Amino acid sequence: MNLEAQLAGLADLGLPLAAGRTVDELLYSWPRESYEDKPFDVLLYVLGCEVEAEPWGRRFCDRAWHFDTECVRGAGSYVAIVGQLCRTAGRQDALTDVRDHVDLGAEEAWIEYRAGGRERRWDIEVRDDWADLMTVGYVMDDLEGDGHRFYARRNGQAMTLYFLTEAEADRLNGLVGERLVTPFLG
Structure with missing residues (x-):
C-alpha cells in the first residue's frame, strides 16, 4: 500500500x-x-x-x-510529559498550574496541577530516569473524556x-x- x-x-x-x-x-x-x-x-x-x-x-x-519512558532528567521532566499529554488530547488548557519536583539522587519526586478546579498531587516512584507510568496514567485519567x-x-x-x-x-x-x-x- x-x-x-x-x-x-x-x-x-x-x-x-x-x-x-x-x-x-x-x-x-x-x-x-x-x-x-x-x-x-x-x-x-x-x-x-x-x-x-x-x-x-x-x-x-x-x-x-x-513517548520514550526513559526521559526523567530532573525538575521539569513531568511538566514536559503533562504538556505532551495535553497536546495529544487536544486539551492544552485542561491542566493548569503544573509543577513538579524531581530529585533523582534523593529518590524524591511529585507532580501537582489543577484539573477541572480540583488540585491534584501525585507522589512519583523514582526508578533512575524512568517515568512512573502509574502517575502518567493518573494524569491521562484527568484528560480522558467525551468518549x-x-x-x-x-x-x-x-x-x-x-x-x-x-x-x-x-x-x-x-x-x-x-x-x-x-x-x-x-
Missing part, C-alpha cells in the same frame, strides 16, 4: 497529518520503501514524532506522541500514544490487521 493511501486511511480514523506537514517531511528520515514494505508499521511510529529538520518542534500528528482515551502501541522502552475513541481504535486495529493499539494501562 502506498504511503499516500496509508495517510488517507489514518486521517479517516482521526489521525491526520498536522496542518502544514507533508509527505516530503515524512520521507526526510525514512525512505518510501520503509513505509510501504510493511504498511502502517513505520507510519504509526512516525506520526508520534517531530519532524527531523529545522525549524524544530513540529509534530507530524496532533493526536499522537512517541476519548489514550491508546498505546508499545515499542520496547517506548510507546506511541494516540488519543482516540474506542471505535477509532477498533477501526485502526482492523485496518492494520492485528491488535496493535491497546488502551493505556500504566
Whole structure:
C-alpha cells in the first residue's frame, strides 16, 4: 500500500497529518520503501514524532506522541510529559498550574496541577530516569473524556500514544490487521 493511501486511511480514523506537514517531511528520515514494505508499521511510529529538520518542534500528528519512558532528567521532566499529554488530547488548557519536583539522587519526586478546579498531587516512584507510568496514567485519567482515551502501541522502552475513541481504535486495529493499539494501562 502506498504511503499516500496509508495517510488517507489514518486521517479517516482521526489521525491526520498536522496542518502544514507533508509527505516530503515524512520521507526526510525514512525512505518510501520503509513505509510501504510493511504498511502502517513505520507510519504509526512516525506520526508520534517531530519532524527531523529545522525549524524544530513540529509534530507530524496532533493526536499522537512517541513517548520514550526513559526521559526523567530532573525538575521539569513531568511538566514536559503533562504538556505532551495535553497536546495529544487536544486539551492544552485542561491542566493548569503544573509543577513538579524531581530529585533523582534523593529518590524524591511529585507532580501537582489543577484539573477541572480540583488540585491534584501525585507522589512519583523514582526508578533512575524512568517515568512512573502509574502517575502518567493518573494524569491521562484527568484528560480522558467525551468518549476519548489514550491508546498505546508499545515499542520496547517506548510507546506511541494516540488519543482516540474506542471505535477509532477498533477501526485502526482492523485496518492494520492485528491488535496493535491497546488502551493505556500504566
